[in-house]
Amino acid sequence: MKLLKSGILSSYRDLGQNGLRHLGVNPSGAMDKLTVRLLNILLQNDENEAVLEMHFPAPEILFEEDCTIVIGGADFMPMLDNQEVMNWKSISVKPGSILKFKKKIAGNRAYLVKKVSHANQFLPYLGNSFVRKVSNLSKTVEVRFITGNEYKLLSEESKQSLENQVFTISQNSNRMGFRMNSEPLDLKTKIELVSSVVDFGTIQLLPNGQLIVLMADHQTSGGYPRIGNVISVDLPILAQCGANDLVKFKVVSLQEAEELLLLQEKEIQKLKASIIFFNGKQAN
The missing domain is CATH 2.40.100.10 (Cyclophilin-like)
Structure with missing residues (x-):
């Protein structure tokens, strides 16, 4: 993956590093950590794997090998080889393909995760109901x-x-x-x-x-x-x-905050289980 244009403040981010605050080192990591987790889950990566955090104008990207990508977070109208592609959907990419982002529709930080393609891999899509819980991108x-x-x-x-x-x-x-x-x-x-x-x-x-x-x-x-x-x-x-x-x-209240977090984690675990199930079924 090669950046033909770097875009504004593009950087690779993971979920951050913990355990160093006593030394004055903050965790840092991605701004929208939930999107990072979900994109990695969609491709069955480790949830903490680094992804490309992008702002608009976003980078122009050349792919140099067969791979699968997912884009999520903000909607910058992604275009793969001049054809519009969906956010939150796994996309198969061929060597020589170029990804551009045409227009800022909503949100301020988009994320891209890549994985080398595997034969017969289930290509999941994050349903609209879950996306609405993840990203409220209204004004x-x-x-x-x-x-x-x-x-x-x-x-x-x-x-x-x-x-x-x-x-x-x-x-x-x-x-x-x-x-x-x-x-x-x-x-x-x-x-x-x-x-x-x-x-x-x-x-x-x-x-x-x-x-x-x-x-x-x-x-x-x-x-x-x-x-x-x-x-x-x-x-x-x-x-x-x-x-x-x-x-x-x-x-x-603190109790409500904890209940909301537990509910979110349950939904994430359901998503993870469904992807593992479909990949296992397809492999058989």
Whole structure:
């Protein structure tokens, strides 16, 4: 696979590295980790195998061997040898084929995974019902969060404003964090905090009253008040947002967040089992 044009901020990403935060090394990895998992599952790869993370304008890619590819996440209207192909569908590719991305339809990060082709391999397609759970790519998204250690320090007016107003993702956003433009939020009293651990999805209140949501390349600790944390199942949705997109926040309980994550994992395991079953049946 050769990049004829590199595109904007194209890079290979896996699910990130864990176990090094005590050394100040963050996990990093793909922004939309759920899409990475699903694409690898579709091709029966290890879920953590690195995939190509793309932004628009996306790269132009030449394939140099027989392989199978799947594209998912954002919809950049993929064109293989000038013929439109589907997202979330396994596609057989011949040597010399060229993949281009014609137009940004929805979302901000598309992913490509490749596997050397095998004879009689079942070529799966991720059904529309599952895709809707994975990627809410509309202009305004609702993002659920659990309250953080310093949520109680917000004024009552700011607690109401946090859930009732619409936030705009700032142009000054990147893989480290999404800055949110809105009416400023206030603490009951000004306080000084000791730097504490933060994570992908931590919502911090900046000194100017604006929010920042930490993303894949976040630092390992920070001293701004931690208002909350975006729940795991909504992080991929937020990761598909970009500058000027609109976000609404909704607080949920820790129990609800855990139940939603368990439900998502059950659906993923069903998908994995069905692909293994069909491949095994076809091999026989």
